Amino acid sequence: MTNVSQALNIEDLRKMAGRRLPSFLFDYAEYGHADGAGVARNVSAFDKYQMVSRALVKCVPPETGRTIFGKRYAMPFGVSAVGGIGVFRPGAERFLAEVARDFNIPFMLSGVSVESIETVARIAPDNVWFQLYASRDVALTERIIRRAGDAGVDVLVVSVDYPIQNQSEVPPRSGVTPVGGINWQKLPAIFSDLATHPRWFADFLMSGGMPKMQSWSPYAPPGSSAKDVAKFYASVWPPNLVWNDIERIRSVWPGKLVIKGLMDPADVAKAYDVGADAVSLSNHGGNKLNIMPATIDCLQAARHAVPEGGTLFLDGGIRRGSDIMKALALGADFCFLGRAFLYGVSAGGRNGAERAMEILSNELSYTMAMLGCPEVDDVTPDRLFSSGA
Template identity: 35%
Template sequence: MREITHIAELRSIARRKIPRAIFDYVDGGSYDERTLHDNSADLAALRLRQRVMVDVSQRTLATSMVGEAASMPLAIAPTGLTGLVHGDGEILAARAAQAAGIPFCLSTMSICSLEDVSAAVEKPFWFQLYVMRDRGFSQSLIERAQAARCPALVLTVDLQIQGQRHRDIRNGLAVPPRLTLHNLLDIATKPRWMQRVLCGKRKTFGNLMGHVAGADNLATVSQWIAGQFDPSLSWRDIEWVRKLWPGKLILKGILDLSDAQRAAASGADAIVVSNHGGRQLDGAASSIRALPEIAERVGDRCEVLFDGGIRSGQDVLKALALGARGCMTGRAFLYGLGAYGERGVTRALKILRDELDVSMALTGTTNVRDVTRALLWQEGEGPEMRMETARSWADVA
């Protein structure tokens, strides 16, 4: 692997190495992808305050996230179909996270199962849960997560109905993939990807195999999943999960202050300010716009994590400055996985860590726990931060 210095380079390499349908699933968002774009653009528009003549010879990035020690304030986010980006992708990413000393979160819609990943790593990992129409199956997943010694359950709350993702529809993305002439020709040009996926432990959703009737038929599995997202999901279901789950409970997908307050009152140990990576409600606010008010109003009652647009260590630093305790990254590690497998994930995490470390030093910060809003450049004398795009921007004072 040549020297890679930027997440964008890993993205470019992954785009060449994996089929278009899989890359677009990772890279894309819903509808016109406005929220997907804003997640990154609004982070990029924030400016850091350069400080000099501060002794930064001794720095630490170590912190804790939801009671778990972490070498830096970052966790690998739950992402579906990771094992189709690279064979055994969930296992490889979990190993890279373990080596880096940060939390890894496995998705319900993973290719490798809970048991597969648990057997491959020493450090217990977080598990992400969708509460489905079949509450019995959801309960069985909670029980399996307990058996795997998962210390935290990440309950995704923003997928009652799936947002339309134009790229996936155009590409015929499904499990198994829809074999159009275009897809066949594209896959034929990616023989190494195909070999790795075919040699992986599983070729479909591992957490469903053996637990869903007819799961030996891939088409049946896909149909079952399509009917399982539940528009009737409510706060009563959060109470139900809280009673079943004895460990840490994290609610992911909070973007509105009233929802954040309700989440804090529900007994959740943490929330993740997130718009599902711009893959659900297009036109929703970017995650970084929503973060400051939520962190200020509920940060004393539950831990606030951040997800949405993390592509650099500076993005992590900016989210911390606006009140996040830690961040989650999905696409950045998936680009590394698609580019170089486990080594690529390791490289992505090192890029993020190094950028965070250097940016801390150049802002006169020695301890990641000491990051505050004072680290951000603010125009004029008021507390309002002006965006490069000249769009109005919520008061963060």
């Protein structure tokens, strides 16, 4: 049994996840596009920023809550969408929804989830947001949007960052595609990968093997297997979305609308013009293209493009509570984390997700107190260190 309570930080959970998961899965999550430089850049860019403390401030315990879209969350961060996370750990989406509910943070359910939106919304009705991957079939996209509303979701996050399929080099190298396709010539290596990660393989078999994407299963032909549903999804995604598509989505979605995956300040400004309530500055965790800058380095310019009262989120490379502080100081209203929770839940299921949450919230509280910030609103740009150069 992995003892996630011994993890002191997210890096410890990452190592535990690496020991449990077969390489074809772990590497897929780790590398993103090409050589993985984009993923690494997102993480290392945080080191460039330092923060200065103010002393003699009444700040213990710090108030870590933040209000977004009229709802008070306990922390200024949430769980980002990770597609197919139920393959990494059966039940992962349910565990994350439970942790989000119990710690009162948002959980962004991926548009390619294993669990259905209805199941997850029932677990955490006040904390689940739904991330939409629009389909090439416009009517189908609208059905999915209505389904999210019917399930009680009031925040829709539209990911717009993949005009074409992701080209990770991991599946062709490992011989296993994300939807369970196998290159039979690589079978000996795949067997050896599975044999050296028996706990993951046992869980996978005991939970019924390759899970069906419940998010897309209702739209595939009746009686479709997990593989058929994945094939159906591949036949309708990705669409090459343009701004008119966002306007159309805006016109059919009455709730809060977030556009996820913008990086350019001009795009950020335009998103609010077409009716977005928030933008999530994101390069998909460095997955989409290895030559993109780190999201944290784009944050200040993006903030300047946000109109008065507009809300800005950031994700990408956050591994510490102190990274969240830096993002807040550089202009984010709220942050999202993908891999930090992916590591936790992969390493230890529900306990691992909870451990990731404890680590991040403890680190955040500690950093706030040490910097003399009684509230999240006190994490302002003037807290950033500037050498005066």
